Amino acid sequence: MAIIDKRHAAKQLLYERVFHGATLAAAILVLLILGGVALSLLRGAWPALQHFGFPFVTREIWNPVTEEFGALAPIYGTVVTSVIAMALAVPTGFGIALFLTEICPPLLKRPIGVAVELLAAVPSIIFGIWGLFVLAPVLQRHVQPWLIKHAHPIPGIHKLFMGPPFGIGIFTAGLVLAIMVLPFIAATMRDVFDTVPPMLKESGYGLGATRWEVIWNVVVPHSRVGVVGGIMLGLGRALGETMAVTFVIGNAHRISTSLLAPGTTISSSIANEFTEAVGDLYTSSLIALGLLLFIITFTVIAAAQIMLRRLERRAEA
Amino acid sequence: MFTRRTFRTLKNGAFLALSLAATLTGLACLTAILWTLIENGIAGMSWHLFTEMTPPPGSSGGLLNALYGSAVMSLLGILIGAPIGVLAGTYLAEYGRKSALATAIRFINDVLLSAPSIIIGLFIYEIVVVRMGHFSAIAGALSLAVLAIPVTLRTTEDMINLVPPGMKDASAALGAYPWRTVLSVLYPAARSGIVTGLLLAIARISGETAPLLFTALNNQFWSTNLGAPMANLPVVIFQFALSPYKDWQNLAWAGALIITASILLLSISARVILAMLQADRGSGS
Numbered sequence: 368m369a370i371i372d373k374r375h376a377a378k379q380l381l382y383e384r385v386f387h388g389a390t391l392a393a394a395i396l397v398l399l400i401l402g403g404v405a406l407s408l409l410r411g412a413w414p415a416l417q418h419f420g421f422p423f424v425t426r427e428i429w430n431p432v433t434e435e436f437g438a439l440a441p442i443y444g445t446v447v448t449s450v451i452a453m454a455l456a457v458p459t460g461f462g463i464a465l466f467l468t469e470i471c472p473p474l475l476k477r478p479i480g481v482a483v484e485l486l487a488a489v490p491s492i493i494f495g496i497w498g499l500f501v502l503a504p505v506l507q508r509h510v511q512p513w514l515i516k517h518a519h520p521i522p523g524i525h526k527l528f529m530g531p532p533f534g535i536g537i538f539t540a541g542l543v544l545a546i547m548v549l550p551f552i553a554a555t556m557r558d559v560f561d562t563v564p565p566m567l568k569e570s571g572y573g574l575g576a577t578r579w580e581v582i583w584n585v586v587v588p589h590s591r592v593g594v595v596g597g598i599m600l601g602l603g604r605a606l607g608e609t610m611a612v613t614f615v616i617g618n619a620h621r622i623s624t625s626l627l628a629p630g631t632t633i634s635s636s637i638a639n640e641f642t643e644a645v646g647d648l649y650t651s652s653l654i655a656l657g658l659l660l661f662i663i664t665f666t667v668i669a670a671a672q673i674m675l676r677r678l679e680r681r682a683e684a
Numbered sequence: 685m686f687t688r689r690t691f692r693t694l695k696n697g698a699f700l701a702l703s704l705a706a707t708l709t710g711l712a713c714l715t716a717i718l719w720t721l722i723e724n725g726i727a728g729m730s731w732h733l734f735t736e737m738t739p740p741p742g743s744s745g746g747l748l749n750a751l752y753g754s755a756v757m758s759l760l761g762i763l764i765g766a767p768i769g770v771l772a773g774t775y776l777a778e779y780g781r782k783s784a785l786a787t788a789i790r791f792i793n794d795v796l797l798s799a800p801s802i803i804i805g806l807f808i809y810e811i812v813v814v815r816m817g818h819f820s821a822i823a824g825a826l827s828l829a830v831l832a833i834p835v836t837l838r839t840t841e842d843m844i845n846l847v848p849p850g851m852k853d854a855s856a857a858l859g860a861y862p863w864r865t866v867l868s869v870l871y872p873a874a875r876s877g878i879v880t881g882l883l884l885a886i887a888r889i890s891g892e893t894a895p896l897l898f899t900a901l902n903n904q905f906w907s908t909n910l911g912a913p914m915a916n917l918p919v920v921i922f923q924f925a926l927s928p929y930k931d932w933q934n935l936a937w938a939g940a941l942i943i944t945a946s947i948l949l950l951s952i953s954a955r956v957i958l959a960m961l962q963a964d965r966g967s968g969s
Contacts, residue, residue, distance in 0.1 A: 379861050386863035387779060393771035394780065394789050397837065400830060401792050404803060407810035462706025470700055471707075479707065481955065486714045488951040490891025492918055493944055496925045496936065497717050500724075546713050553710065577696035600798060607800025609894040610922065634802045634894070641898055657806040664800055672794050 404661065412655035414647060423655060429620035429636075431644070436652035438659060440620045444537060444630040445660070448612060449605040451541025451626070452548055456605075457598055459545075460552030467553075468560040469582055480557070487550035495614035498543035499535070503615055506542070507534030511627055529625040533617065538626040540616045547611050548601040555597030559590045559678065592681075596674035603668040607660060609634040633660045718944075725941025728934040733942075738904055738920055741929045747939050749906045753914040754943075757821055757900060758890045760910075761828025765889075766882055769833045773840025778862055778870070790841075797834040804830050805895030813899060821907075821914035824900025828889040835888055839881025843874040876961045880954045887950035891943055893918035917943050 416423060419436065426437025467480055511532030518528040563586050571581035587594070617629025618639050631639075633656045644650045732746040739745025772789070780786025808827040813819055847870050855865040871878070901913040902920065921939045924932035 379864070383861040383863045386866070390771045390775035390779060393768045394775040394786070396768055397772055397789050397793050397796065397833065400807075400833070401796060403811065404799075404807045407807050408803070411806070411810045411814075459706045459709055462703040463710050466703045466707040470703060479711070482711060482714055485948060485951060486710070486717075488887055488947055489717065489944055490893070490918070490947060492891065492893045492921055493717065493721065493940055496921070496940055497720055499925065501716070501720050546717075549710055549713070577692050579696040579699040580692070582699075603798050604800075607802065609800065609802045610918075613922075614926070634800060637802060637806070638894055638897055642901065654806055654810070657803055660800060661803050664803070665795065668795050668798050669791075671798075672791060676791075 408654060408658040408661055412651060412658040415651035415655040418648060419652075423652075424659065427620075427622055431640075431646075431649055434646065434648050436649070438633070438652075438656055440622050441631050441633040441636045441656055442659065443622050444540075444616065444632040445606055445634070445663075447537055447626070447630070448541045448544055448616070448632055449602060451538065452544035452605045453598065453602055455542065455545035456549045456552050456601060460549050460556055460597075460601070461594075463549075463553035464556035464560055465582055465586075467557045469578060469586070480554075483550045483553050487554060490610075491547060491608055492610040494543055494547050494611040498539060498611065499614040502543065503534040503539055506539055507532045511538075514627070526624040527626045530623075530628055532627060533629055535615045535617045535629060536627050537616070537623075537630045540612045540630075540632070541626075543611050543615055544605045544608055547608060548605050551604055552597055552601040555600055556594055559593030559597060560586055562593065562678070563589045590678070592674050593678040596671045596678065599667050599671035599674065603664050603671060606667065607634060607664045609638050613638045633657070721937070721941050721944055724934075724937035728938030729941070733935075733938055737906055738915060738924075738935070739931065740904070741927065741932065744931050745935070747917065747920065747935060747942075749903065749915040750917045750920040750939065751942070753821065753900070753903070753907075754890060754917040756908075756910075757825045757828055757896070757914065757916060758886060760822070760825035761889050762832050762882065762886050764825065765829035765832030766836050766885065768829075769836025769881075769885070770840045770878060772833070773837040774844065774866055774870075776837070777841045777844035778866055793834050793837050797838060800894075801827075801831055801892050802894040805898045808895065809898040816911075819899060819901035819913040821900050821910045821912065824896050824914065824916065825910075827895040827899045828892060831889050831892060831895065832885040835885040836878075836881045839884065840874075840878050843877030843881065844870050846877065847873045876957050880957050880961075883950050883954040883957070887947045887954070890950075891918060891947050893922055897922075 415436065419426075422437065424438050424442065426435075427439045428435045428437045429440060430436070463483065467476060467483075471479060511534070514528045515530075515532060519525050567585050567589060568581055571585045576584070612632050613635040616631055616635050618631050618635060619629040620631055620636070623630065637653050637656055637660075641650070641653050644653055732744065734746060734748060734751065736744075736746030737749045738747060772793075776786050776790060780789065805827050808823050808830065812823040812826055816823070851869050851873060852865055855869045856862075860868070896916055896919050900916055900919070902923065903913045903915040905915075907914055917939050921936045921943070924939070925936035927933065
């Protein structure tokens with residue numbers, strides 16, 4: 368039997384400690400990054416928060432000349448564009464996910480699935496220039512005049528479709544965002560639907576249910592938590608998306624009732640104005656916008672992760 | 685009169701048709717975007733793109749400095765971010781596992797994975813650019829590194845977990861410490877999976893625009909100085925596309941095509957590697 372070399376053993380133990388320490392340090396760094404993001408944004412936003420106080424989030428004014436800043440218009444734009452995006456992308460993504468898991472012939476399943484995932488890999492700036500040069504002119508010439516003519520006279524929503532067709536604006540931004548988050552929502556929902564045990568679905572068919580009845584009464588209830596998680600993950604993306612929106616939003620710091628009017632979002636205000644911002648208060652106000660975005664998206668993404676985790680744990684059990 | 689049965693069949697057909705329509709809409713969007721990109725991008729393609737610098741308004745030129753800057757910053761970003769991501773992923777799979785710390789890190793990492801990149805840009809602006817007093821390529825690379833960490837961490841952990849436990853046990857039975865097992869057994873076994881993660885991370889960061897706006901900014905001229913602002917493809921596309929000059933817009937389209945083609949190529953290679961890996965597993969066991 369070999370005699371254990373004590374020096375060799377000690378060296379091995381030392382390496383082990385070093386390696387363990389290095390991996391632990393890298394892992395801790397991930398925690399530090401999130402903490403660092405929160406702290407640095409808070410520090411950068413502090414002058415603006417101190418100067419304007421709470422009314423910063425309730426005022427619409429945004430005047431770099433008089434150094435009066437309020438975040439209401441960007442918050443409004445962020446929320447409204449994201450709502451439009453989700454209203455369009457959720458049903459469509461749901462349809463794509465259903466098609467891929469329940470309807471699609473097996474031969475086409477992979478190619479279409481891969482195509483959807485590749486759409487998710489396209490950088491957001493591409494959606495931005497496509498939105499500006501292709502989508503906006505089409506909307507301006509064909510879709511928006513139609514909306515103004517036909518949707519405007521409808522009582523109750525007539526204020527949403529007022530004014531001239533600009534092409535760019537809140538509505539266009541919402542549409543581009545919808546196309547952008549669609550692949551994320553479709554891919555997450557597809558993965559969630561795939562976790563439904565085949566036995567449950569077979570039982571449904573065994574009882575004589577149609578395909579839609581199995582989908583609506585078996586697949587959807589079983590994967591509800593995951594579906595909501597996927598939707599919120601998409602919402603997190605829509606809220607924080609910068610480049611796709613910046614191109615087509617029009618960058619106007621005001622709140623219009625019309626969806627066709629130009630507006631602004633938190634991220635596009637920062638992207639458009641940050642490098643041109645003169646004065647500490649201006650820069651600090653933009654960072655304060657960033658802090659708001661961080662808080663909003665962090666809450667949404669964290670909630671989404673908690674839901675997806677709950678589903679995962681149930682799938683394991 | 686409708687019987688209940690025909691009603692159910694009709695309803696079924698209607699919803700399945702809607703689902704098909706949704707899929708066709710999604711695919712139509714993808715085709716429309718790629719088509720415009722190729723049409724406009726090809727029109728702007730020429731050798732000058734790769735031999736000349738970004739031009740002043742109103743004259744023709746290329747994208748050489750932007751291509752170089754993008755390559756340098758993406759490469760630096762992955763060189764800084766990937767080791768951290770791989771080591772942290774190793775910690776979660778090998779040491780932390782189900783501990784409270786590991787669970788917390790896993791959660792935070794998933795949040796960072798979908799956090800808006802503009803926030804990361806502001807973070808690096810606050811801790812690097814403000815301190816240095818000016819925009820710089822190294823700040824750009826750091827912001828890309830922060831974006832690369834969550835992707836590599838996630839894939840590394842997943843890929844290590846895919847290694848059959850028997851291999852790890854065999855190594856431990858030979859008296860190897862975990863570090864030896866990780867380096868000599870787990871990393872080699874999970875190699876192609878980890879490489880896939882790196883490719884996905886490069887694909888993710890090379891198209892990022894928002895974080896570079898506040899860190900590397902842009903530079904109209906050739907610069908290899910990491911301490912100075914550096915041109916990069918996404919920011920050039922952003923500025924040129926929004927300009928009123930036809931020459932600049934053409935360059936923006938050409939740049940957009942180059943960037944999308946490289947990212948799709950990276951994503952597809954990552955997929956192919958992963959598919960080969962799964963085929964190996966399937967035939968091996």
